[in-house]
Amino acid sequence: MTRKQRRLVLIGSGLGVLAISVGLVLSALKDSIVFFNSPTDIVEKKVAPGTRVRLGGLVLPGTLQRGDALQVRFEVSDGKTQIPVSYQGILPDLFREGQGVVTEGALEPGGTFKASSVLAKHDENYMPKEVADALKKTGHWKDEYEKAKAGKPGTVKPDVGKAAATTPVADTPKGSVQ
Amino acid sequence: MIPELGHYALVLAFGLALVQAIVPIIGARSRDATLMGVAAPTALAQFGFVAFSFAALAASYVVSDFSVLNVFENSHSMMPLIYKLTSTWGNHEGSMLLWVLILSLFGAMVAVFGRNLPASLKANVLGVQAWIAAAFYLFILMTSNPFMRIAQPPLEGRDLNPILQDMGLAIHPPMLYLGYVGFSITFSFAMAALIEGRIDAAWARWVRPWALAAWMFLTLGISMGSYWAYYELGWGGWWFWDPVENASLMPWIAGTALLHSAVVMEKRDALKVWTVLLAILTFSLSLIGTFLVRSGVLTSVHTFASDPSRGIFILAILTVFIGGALALFAWRASLLRQGGLFAPISREGALVFNNLFLTTACATVFVGTLYPLALDALTGEKISVGAPFFNATFAPLFLPLLLAAPFGPLLAWKRGDLYGAAQRLMWAAGAGLVVVAATFAIMHGGPVLAPFGMGLALYVILGALTDIAERTALWRAPWRTSLQRARGLPRSVWGTAFAHAGLGVCLIGIVCESSWNTERIAALKPGATVDISSYQLTFDGVTQRAGPNYRELLAKFSVRHAGQAETIAVLEPAKRNFPSRNSSTTEAALMTRGVSQLYVSLGEPNEDGSISVRIYHKPFVLLIWLGTLVMVFGGGLSLSDRRLRVGAPKPAKAKRSIEKPSLQPAE
Numbered sequence: 001m002t003r004k005q006r007r008l009v010l011i012g013s014g015l016g017v018l019a020i021s022v023g024l025v026l027s028a029l030k031d032s033i034v035f036f037n038s039p040t041d042i043v044e045k046k047v048a049p050g051t052r053v054r055l056g057g058l059v060l061p062g063t064l065q066r067g068d069a070l071q072v073r074f075e076v077s078d079g080k081t082q083i084p085v086s087y088q089g090i091l092p093d094l095f096r097e098g099q100g101v102v103t104e105g106a107l108e109p110g111g112t113f114k115a116s117s118v119l120a121k122h123d124e125n126y127m128p129k130e131v132a133d134a135l136k137k138t139g140h141w142k143d144e145y146e147k148a149k150a151g152k153p154g155t156v157k158p159d160v161g162k163a164a165a166t167t168p169v170a171d172t173p174k175g176s177v178q
Numbered sequence: 179m180i181p182e183l184g185h186y187a188l189v190l191a192f193g194l195a196l197v198q199a200i201v202p203i204i205g206a207r208s209r210d211a212t213l214m215g216v217a218a219p220t221a222l223a224q225f226g227f228v229a230f231s232f233a234a235l236a237a238s239y240v241v242s243d244f245s246v247l248n249v250f251e252n253s254h255s256m257m258p259l260i261y262k263l264t265s266t267w268g269n270h271e272g273s274m275l276l277w278v279l280i281l282s283l284f285g286a287m288v289a290v291f292g293r294n295l296p297a298s299l300k301a302n303v304l305g306v307q308a309w310i311a312a313a314f315y316l317f318i319l320m321t322s323n324p325f326m327r328i329a330q331p332p333l334e335g336r337d338l339n340p341i342l343q344d345m346g347l348a349i350h351p352p353m354l355y356l357g358y359v360g361f362s363i364t365f366s367f368a369m370a371a372l373i374e375g376r377i378d379a380a381w382a383r384w385v386r387p388w389a390l391a392a393w394m395f396l397t398l399g400i401s402m403g404s405y406w407a408y409y410e411l412g413w414g415g416w417w418f419w420d421p422v423e424n425a426s427l428m429p430w431i432a433g434t435a436l437l438h439s440a441v442v443m444e445k446r447d448a449l450k451v452w453t454v455l456l457a458i459l460t461f462s463l464s465l466i467g468t469f470l471v472r473s474g475v476l477t478s479v480h481t482f483a484s485d486p487s488r489g490i491f492i493l494a495i496l497t498v499f500i501g502g503a504l505a506l507f508a509w510r511a512s513l514l515r516q517g518g519l520f521a522p523i524s525r526e527g528a529l530v531f532n533n534l535f536l537t538t539a540c541a542t543v544f545v546g547t548l549y550p551l552a553l554d555a556l557t558g559e560k561i562s563v564g565a566p567f568f569n570a571t572f573a574p575l576f577l578p579l580l581l582a583a584p585f586g587p588l589l590a591w592k593r594g595d596l597y598g599a600a601q602r603l604m605w606a607a608g609a610g611l612v613v614v615a616a617t618f619a620i621m622h623g624g625p626v627l628a629p630f631g632m633g634l635a636l637y638v639i640l641g642a643l644t645d646i647a648e649r650t651a652l653w654r655a656p657w658r659t660s661l662q663r664a665r666g667l668p669r670s671v672w673g674t675a676f677a678h679a680g681l682g683v684c685l686i687g688i689v690c691e692s693s694w695n696t697e698r699i700a701a702l703k704p705g706a707t708v709d710i711s712s713y714q715l716t717f718d719g720v721t722q723r724a725g726p727n728y729r730e731l732l733a734k735f736s737v738r739h740a741g742q743a744e745t746i747a748v749l750e751p752a753k754r755n756f757p758s759r760n761s762s763t764t765e766a767a768l769m770t771r772g773v774s775q776l777y778v779s780l781g782e783p784n785e786d787g788s789i790s791v792r793i794y795h796k797p798f799v800l801l802i803w804l805g806t807l808v809m810v811f812g813g814g815l816s817l818s819d820r821r822l823r824v825g826a827p828k829p830a831k832a833k834r835s836i837e838k839p840s841l842q843p844a845e
Contacts, residue, residue: 003519006519006520006521006522009522010522010530013531013534014534017534017535017538017575018538020575021538021539021541021542021571021575024542024570024571024574024575025542025545025546025571027570028546028566028567028570028571029549029563029567031566031570032563032564032566032567032570033561033562033563033567034561034562034564035559035560035561036560036561036562054560054562066784066785069701070699070700070701070781070790089699090699090781090782090790090792091781091782093412093753093761093762093763093764094761094762104562133560
């Protein structure tokens with residue numbers, strides 16, 4: 001083979017691998033991304049039951065109920081709309097009423113959101129960015145969060161690497177390598 | 179006084195960095211030895227001042243000087259000494275200071291160990307290193323000064339984020355940064371080569387040890403961070419495909435590719451342009467990682483909202499360095515001469531294959547990490563890209579790599595014999611198939627792909643050892659001869675074998691953990707028992723205990739083999755509450771048997787007196803991290819190879835190799 005042919009082989013296989021990976025990425029993006037919604041979005045967009053979405057907002061104070069076998073129910077609100085959420089499992093350490101939360105799951109036909117995971121951040125002042133933006137959109141981004149921050153000199157910084165990671169608390173074994 | 183001295187030392191380091199950034203490069207251009215000679219002493223002095231600055235901050239933490247804002251926000255007088263020390267870098271400002279400390283450390287190391295580098299190359303490398311350093315000193319001084327004082331010092335600090343009060347903080351960030359920032363050296367070498375418009379095999383021989391060392395630290399840093407997250411976050415996951423993790427994975431993949439392409443360049447003087455590009459990309463990805471984590475675009479609204487200038491500053495550094503480097507590359511890369519020829523089936527071809535798939539895999543991680551950010555910025559649509567995306571893209575791209583890894587070392591340079599290599603790998607492949615069948619038979623059930631994963635892992639391990647067996651004529655010659663040959667093998671051959679085998683070991687751990695992990699979640703009352711795998715756990719009750727700066731709820735579990743009375747272990751998972759931060763952490767309890775672990779973590783106590791508990795049995799889980807340690811060990815062997823230790827050739831030899839940079843003239 002001449003140098004030119006060799007180079008063609010190299011470039012050809014490079015493009016081949018690139019094409020495969022683009023295909024993989026596009027198909028994966030179609031199937032496996034999850035959209036974030038506020039309770040209002042869920043109602044307005046008429047998200048179909050069974051579609052996997054993320055639901056974020058504030059845990060409405062006074063709505064947290066614990067049942068048997070680690071069953072939990074609470075309502076997520078963005079100040080305008082409330083959506084009841086059911087979840088079975090252990091809630092993260094920093095799950096509290098009145099605080100921001102992001103859950104992932106799907107709507108059931110009855111209108112309850114069945115969460116398969118509840119995400120929390122390992123930081124007591126944490127307000128998920130998506131939730132903050134959603135609250136700002138509905139005009140319910142309360143000054144109290146700003147105040148809470150202003151009240152304490154300086155706010156908590158995200159920390160080195162790992163600790164800042166969002167921790168999904170899943171009740172199903174998580175993704176495997178297959 | 180000490181914080182002010184620290185601040186002042188940092189300003190001086192910035193000044194020195196400016197000198198180092200300009201003078202040696204002018205010297206290299208005008209061939210002025212005196213000007214070039216400025217580089218090494220300034221690099222050393224710079225390191226000295228940053229080290230002093232860092233020590234000043236650490237001292238403020240150790241003595242709990244709450245008049246320093248940074249200490250007040252992230253420390254507590256009751257914390258154990260080790261955590262006081264580690265909280266120096268458990269916050270944004272301090273961790274940036276650690277970042278520049280390591281950056282200047284690497285600069286100083288080039289100054290010390292690079293005695294036999296050609297003077298102009300050394301001057302240029304240290305000059306480029308100083309550009310990076312100056313940019314980051316300025317960033318710290320302008321936006322993230324850790325030495326800020328509070329006018330009326332409070333009596334007590336606000337404590338360190340409880341999740342960070344762990345030995346992990348002592349190990350993970352320094353290791354990670356040594357890796358991240360270590361790649362700045364390869365970047366500087368690449369830039370210096372482009373500035374000089376000249377590059378040869380000797381260049382690769384100087385670059386490879388640095389790349390190897392950085393890669394080892396980065397591997398350790400990621401691996402230790404993963405283990406830390408596994409035991410600290412309380413739900414037994416070890417990799418979340420979280421953007422912050424991806425930020426460290428991307429430079430790792432690119433760095434791995436760089437290690438391999440540097441071999442081709444060193445041995446065969448080929449792939450020069452590509453190696454230089456990879457060196458630039460690897461450090462660019464480190465910078466992007468730093469930006470993603472430190473700017474707060476990913477992690478929290480707070481830092482970004484409180485100080486957007488910070489994110490913009492890093493973004494500016496990013497644009498200037500990555501854009502500048504790539505522009506210089508585009509302008510000067512054509513000066514680098516083409517190297518040796520090789521057939522597609524050859525050792526070089528195999529390493530190109532490796533590079534092709536690694537960089538593509540890296541690109542998919544890049545897309546998955548940044549796509550949500552881009553989409554949010556462009557359309558306001560918020561999405562999350564999680565494990566399913568990466569399993570569907572990253573895993574298929576890694577599969578060919580794993581299949582091909584054992585072939586590489588068996589192929590000859592220039593023109594290899596694929597059929598011969600395949601024949602030699604028959605044993606490994608056969609053993610892999612046996613494992614597939616055996617796993618199917620034993621486990622019947624579980625994910626269909628898992629047995630294939632196990633077979634692949636064994637094939638990778640045995641394939642890596644096949645190279646050693648071939649070279650020592652194992653089984654064919656008397657074992658005494660084989661032993662002698664094994665002793666005579668270059669360490670880099672052993673290094674390759676260990677690093678590749680480590681990959682297989684790691685894969686076994688990943689497959690087992692994700693396929694045959696058992697999990698029980700239950701609300702338990704004292705006296706209740708839970709069966710998991712072959713163990714039985716009895717919940718004996720809870721006790722309260724006070725720690726230095728927290729209170730903890732301790733649950734006691736005794737573990738027995740199912741059906742036996744004898745207690746083999748007592749596990750005490752805990753829930754810690756930190757009043758100073760009004761937050762709590764979960765401390766999981768682990769029982770290790772062989773390389774498998776039993777993992778117990780607590781949920782919240784319920785009103786009826788029961789407590790929620792999460793119990794996992796994770797078979798072979800420790801292999802995930804042991805595999806990475808084997809990889810690092812392989813890297814270490816390779817680093818200690820005579821070829822790299824004697825390393826850069828002696829000046830006389832270097833001159834010769836520069837005079838005739840490439841043995842094979844371009845066509």
